[in-house]
Amino acid sequence: xxxxxxxxxxxxxxxxxxxxxxxxxxxxxxxxxxxxxxxxxxxxxxxxxxxxxxxxxxxxxxxxxxxxxxxxxxxxxxxxxxxxxxxxxxxxxxxxxxxxxxxxxxxxxxxxxxxxxxxxxxxxxxxxxxxxxxxxxxxxxxxxxxxxxxxxxxxxxxxxxxxxxxxxxxxxxxxxxxxxxxxxxxxxxxxxxxxxxxxxxxxxxxxxxxxxxxxxxxxxxxxxxxxxxxxxxxxxxxxxxxxxxxxxxxxxxxxxxxxxxxxxxxxxxxxxxxxxxxxxxxxxxxxxxxxxxxxxxxxxxxxxxxxxxxxxxxxxxxxxxxxxxxxxxxxxxxxxxxxxxxxxxxxxxxxxxxxxxxxxxxxxxxxxxxxxxxxxxxxxxxxxxxxxxxxxxxxxxxxxxxxxxxxxxxxxxxxxxxxxxxxxxxxxxxxxxxxxxxxxxxxxxxxxxxxxxxxxxxxxxxxxxxxxxxxxxxxxxxxxxxxxxxxxxxxxxxxxxxxxxxxx
Amino acid sequence: xxxxxxxxxxxxxxxxxxxxxxxxxxxxxxxxxxxxxxxxxxxxxxxxxxxxxxxxxxxxxxxxxxxxxxxxxxxxxxxxxxxxxxxxxxxxxxxxxxxxxxxxxxxxxxxxxxxxxxxxxxxxxxxxxxxxxxxxxxxxxxxxxxxxxxxxxxxxxxxxxxxxxxxxxxxxxxxxxxxxxxxxxxxxxxxxxxxxxxxxxxxxxxxxxxxxxxxxxxxxxxxxxxxxxxxxxxxxxxxxxxxxxxxxxxxxxxxxxxxxxxxxxxxxxxxxxxxxxxxxxxxxxxxxxxxxxxxxxxxxxxxxxxxxxxxxxxxxxxxxxxxxxxxxx
Numbered sequence: 001x002x003x004x005x006x007x008x009x010x011x012x013x014x015x016x017x018x019x020x021x022x023x024x025x026x027x028x029x030x031x032x033x034x035x036x037x038x039x040x041x042x043x044x045x046x047x048x049x050x051x052x053x054x055x056x057x058x059x060x061x062x063x064x065x066x067x068x069x070x071x072x073x074x075x076x077x078x079x080x081x082x083x084x085x086x087x088x089x090x091x092x093x094x095x096x097x098x099x100x101x102x103x104x105x106x107x108x109x110x111x112x113x114x115x116x117x118x119x120x121x122x123x124x125x126x127x128x129x130x131x132x133x134x135x136x137x138x139x140x141x142x143x144x145x146x147x148x149x150x151x152x153x154x155x156x157x158x159x160x161x162x163x164x165x166x167x168x169x170x171x172x173x174x175x176x177x178x179x180x181x182x183x184x185x186x187x188x189x190x191x192x193x194x195x196x197x198x199x200x201x202x203x204x205x206x207x208x209x210x211x212x213x214x215x216x217x218x219x220x221x222x223x224x225x226x227x228x229x230x231x232x233x234x235x236x237x238x239x240x241x242x243x244x245x246x247x248x249x250x251x252x253x254x255x256x257x258x259x260x261x262x263x264x265x266x267x268x269x270x271x272x273x274x275x276x277x278x279x280x281x282x283x284x285x286x287x288x289x290x291x292x293x294x295x296x297x298x299x300x301x302x303x304x305x306x307x308x309x310x311x312x313x314x315x316x317x318x319x320x321x322x323x324x325x326x327x328x329x330x331x332x333x334x335x336x337x338x339x340x341x342x343x344x345x346x347x348x349x350x351x352x353x354x355x356x357x358x359x360x361x362x363x364x365x366x367x368x369x370x371x372x373x374x375x376x377x378x379x380x381x382x383x384x385x386x387x388x389x390x391x392x393x394x395x396x397x398x399x400x401x402x403x404x405x406x407x408x409x410x411x412x413x414x415x416x417x418x419x420x421x422x423x424x425x426x427x428x429x430x431x432x433x434x435x436x437x438x439x440x441x442x443x444x445x446x447x448x449x450x451x452x453x454x455x456x457x458x459x460x461x462x463x464x465x466x467x468x469x470x471x472x473x474x475x476x477x478x479x480x481x482x483x484x485x486x487x488x489x490x491x492x493x494x495x496x497x498x499x500x501x502x503x504x
Numbered sequence: 505x506x507x508x509x510x511x512x513x514x515x516x517x518x519x520x521x522x523x524x525x526x527x528x529x530x531x532x533x534x535x536x537x538x539x540x541x542x543x544x545x546x547x548x549x550x551x552x553x554x555x556x557x558x559x560x561x562x563x564x565x566x567x568x569x570x571x572x573x574x575x576x577x578x579x580x581x582x583x584x585x586x587x588x589x590x591x592x593x594x595x596x597x598x599x600x601x602x603x604x605x606x607x608x609x610x611x612x613x614x615x616x617x618x619x620x621x622x623x624x625x626x627x628x629x630x631x632x633x634x635x636x637x638x639x640x641x642x643x644x645x646x647x648x649x650x651x652x653x654x655x656x657x658x659x660x661x662x663x664x665x666x667x668x669x670x671x672x673x674x675x676x677x678x679x680x681x682x683x684x685x686x687x688x689x690x691x692x693x694x695x696x697x698x699x700x701x702x703x704x705x706x707x708x709x710x711x712x713x714x715x716x717x718x719x720x721x722x723x724x725x726x727x728x729x730x731x732x733x734x735x736x737x738x739x740x741x742x743x744x745x746x747x748x749x750x751x752x753x754x755x756x757x758x759x760x761x762x763x764x765x766x767x768x769x770x771x772x773x774x775x776x777x778x779x780x781x782x783x784x785x786x787x788x789x790x791x792x793x794x795x796x797x798x799x800x801x802x803x804x805x806x807x808x809x810x811x812x813x814x815x816x817x818x819x820x821x822x823x824x825x826x827x828x829x830x831x832x833x
Binding site: 076077088092093097106110117 | 685688689690691694695697698700701702704705706708709710711768769
């Protein structure tokens with residue numbers, strides 16, 4: 001591996017934004033045919049480094065060479081002509097155009113002064129076949145699932161240039177099978193001599209696919225490592241710059257309480273609008289219950305049903321031994337439930353409103369609109385939670401869209417905590433959040449449970465689930481496969497359950 | 505595959521079927537309705553609106569709106585009548601009108617893109633400006649008696665012994681053909697769809713979004729001015745209160761023809777049929793004889809509602825289909 005030819009080097013890269021030193025003498029080296037993971041917490045400088053490399057931002061100092069020649073990237077178009085392409089986290093294509101057109105727009109092959117559609121469709125088909133995708137390229141992009149759209153974005157990037165490919169969080173909306181597919185393609189491309197820079201939050205994926213890892217912290221280079229020779233615990237330590245202790249503490253906090261079991265919510269034979277089938281579930285007071293399963297297994301559908309966001313078509317739902325009929329979100333809120341949805345941007349925050357207004361929303365809804373909460377009271381409540389959850393903001397009158405993802409998530413937590421819920425449902429509360437804040441949120445969850453709140457916790461990261469949850473319900477294909485608690489639950493068992501698709 | 509094409513053009517299909525149904529209904533109910541000339545008159549009477557609708561369709565596909573077009577038509581009529589009266593060469597006048605329309609479009613487009621002003625407001629300003637300028641020229645109507653204009657206006661191209669079209673129709677059809685080719689087969693046209701679909705993505709895909717957005721308004725201004733010239737052939741006069749509300753007729757035609765006001769979807773041919781449907785409703789009401797011409801508006805209003813609901817259902821079905829695919833995957 002060591003003797004691989006060097007493709008791209010970045011030496012002593014510096015970049016200062018007003019008031020922040022975003023990059024400080026950072027070095028980065030990419031070799032031909034390797035997958036190089038670029039890791040770091042939010043604000044570590046990963047995205048700034050990528051932006052400098054792709055010409056979106058200009059650097060203040062440093063040198064970049066591609067295949068030995070110094071380059072000076074001026075714009076993202078320039079980067080593309082040099083051979084550096086990027087696929088962004090949010091898919092930047094047009095859903096209303098055909099798949100083929102999305103690959104070729106702006107560079108359409110022409111014949112007799114007109115766009116050569118036959119050629120476009122033919123070449124698009126070939127390109128996608130190379131990526132093991134076989135679809136009708138004349139259909140509009142939005143008729144395909146996100147995973148396919150991601151592949152189309154990659155196909156576009158590849159057709160433009162084929163030296164350096166940057167994948168910025170490409171897997172955040174893919175499920176495990178789709179990730180596997182993507183990794184296969186990535187390896188294939190590497191074998192053809194391309195260098196791939198892989199930015200992600202999922203550490204498991206880093207180990208699954210990367211050859212090498214570069215870690216950044218606070219705008220500085222921590223180091224470059226061979227993936228094989230860097231254990232995960234050490235990697236996390238390097239990323240957050242503190243010892244693993246914090247994470248260990250969580251482990252011990254959890255074990256402190258395990259006994260008293262008093263049921264808070266039960267459902268029997270639940271069938272819902274969201275296609276859940278015959279679900280039995282029990283949530284006890286003061287426990288953290290995990291819902292495990294792959295994307296689309298019914299995790300989100302379960303909490304949506306409990307919260308009244310999806311209609312219940314059959315079966316029974318009772319809270320504290322009273323049956324609930326015709327469940328609606330407002331009923332659920334008044335019964336003491338709270339739900340942080342997985343789509344923070346569109347189902348969670350109201351970007352234009354301030355932090356204070358965002359926090360008060362659910363509480364005001366619970367009280368009803370005729371019992372207005374005074375501004376003074378609102379400010380008091382907000383400040384209390386900003387302090388309690390350590391939300392990093394200059395004040396509670398900031399627009400929430402200006403906060404980082406992790407802090408937005410904390411505001412959403414505060415929104416529900418303000419209603420003083422008995423059951424809090426958290427759907428992917430740590431997605432897209434850096435490791436430090438993740439640990440904080442996990443800690444808050446456990447503390448809340450200790451105080452007697454019931455919590456339903458959903459996460460795609462098995463580690464996190466195992467760390468936080470006392471009991472786990474495993475779902476697959478909108479059905480419950482079984483429950484695990486205490487020592488029975490480990491990654492292996494759960495994977496086997498899902499893979500086997502049958503109850504244990 | 506076949507099904508995909510149908511669903512993609514479903515609304516255009518519905519629009520054309522509706523047109524045929526209306527024509528058939530008129531033919532069955534009224535004596536003398538079923539004739540080539542009644543059909544051709546739809547084009548003759550609406551040539552200017554077709555031209556305007558083509559330009560506007562591009563604006564709507566790009567996600568914008570242009571409500572200045574009706575005033576452009578009035579202004580072009582007024583100014584050309586005035587200049588012709590003062591002995592200007594008619595061809596120079598026509599060229600000048602096209603130039604004024606395009607320049608006005610350019611200015612509005614520039615303001616919209618570079619100063620981030622809502623298209624509605626920017627073109628509202630344009631609407632007021634053109635309309636006001638009409639009355640600076642004259643508060644009364646001016647007759648056009650230039651021989652070139654009257655010759656073009658009265659020239660009949662015989663298609664059959666009892667069927668003819670005007671030169672305006674030829675211009676309108678050329679515009680529709682050029683517009684269709686531009687929308688389907690030019691880089692500019694496809695970029696307009698991309699910008700309307702997702703402006704940010706279009707930008708990141710390296711498309712010159714700013715230039716495209718400005719060009720779209722230039723095109724709309726050009727078409728409005730051309731429509732204005734054709735309209736002066738039709739009326740042979742200029743008057744400042746002419747065509748108030750015409751921009752809404754053009755927008756309605758586009759929507760009936762399948763254009764989404766949110767951008768990214770639409771077709772030039774669809775807009776032409778949108779105009780023709782409005783025309784045929786008008787014709788039916790004239791044949792009926794005892795109805796006020798305002799019933800046209802009532803009928804168009806109901807059609808608009810119908811089509812908006814139809815669009816909603818189509819896109820809802822697509823979402824449902826997508827979710828189903830996701831669940832199956």
